[in-house]
Amino acid sequence: MTNNLAESFNNWIKPHKFMNLDDFMDKLRQMLISKWNKRTKIGKELQGLILPHIIKELNEQSREVNLEVEECSEEVAEVTAMGGSRFWFIVNLQERTCSCRQWQVSGIPCKHALAFITSLSDAPIENYIDLYYSIEKFRVAYSQLVPAMPDKSQWPKSNHEFFMHPPLLTPVAGRPKIERHKGTGDKKKRKGQHQCPICMDYGHHWYNCKRGRPDDIEAMKAIR
DSSP: SHHHHHHHHHHHHHHGTTTHHHHHHHHHHHEEEEEEHHHHHHHHHOOOOBBBHHHHHHHHHHHHHOEEEEEESSEEEEETTTTTOEEEEETTTTTTTTOOOOOHHHSOOOOOHHOOOOOOSOOOOGGOOOOOHHHHHHHHHHSOOOOOOOOGSSOOOOSSSSSOOOOOOOSSSSSOOOSSOOTTTTOOOTTTBBTTTTTOBSSSSGGGGGGSHHHHHHHHHHOO
């Protein structure tokens, strides 16, 4: 599994990977207890509907929005770049959709939706954020208790009438590796070179792209 969550977790436990398996699992349990308890206390102190860092991020984005809004109704509008452009996006507040599709994927209003929402006088931003980011969901996620356990010396002794010896390790030259082994599907980044999001080639920026279609470049300008 190679996603942001797995990478963050792997980096979190990396300093303890040298431990024996049972000690490592017990250390991991203690780390989870500490993290869980901290999040539980934070959840009890939070107030409002949506998590504060989400609201803060959207408020900062709304101050930098430079888009024109043409209202079709109180729920639907066309949003385009300031100064006019032949590329525009359709925002529907009732269905919580935008034709750029970012709002539907993340559950958080995109910059086109933000431009429409902030142009209205009585439309709080938190009313258009998916409840996945609500404080109540945060509290529910950490409402259960991670059970405490005694140390290894107090664990019950099992008798299976045999003893399992640790595996015989063959010493190898060099330092032991602590980084995970990269999979064949992992993309190798070229150091020092920028990747163009239009043609996916290296060595140039999207606004200087010679291989991409002009429509894609214009759409990128409208989005950014």
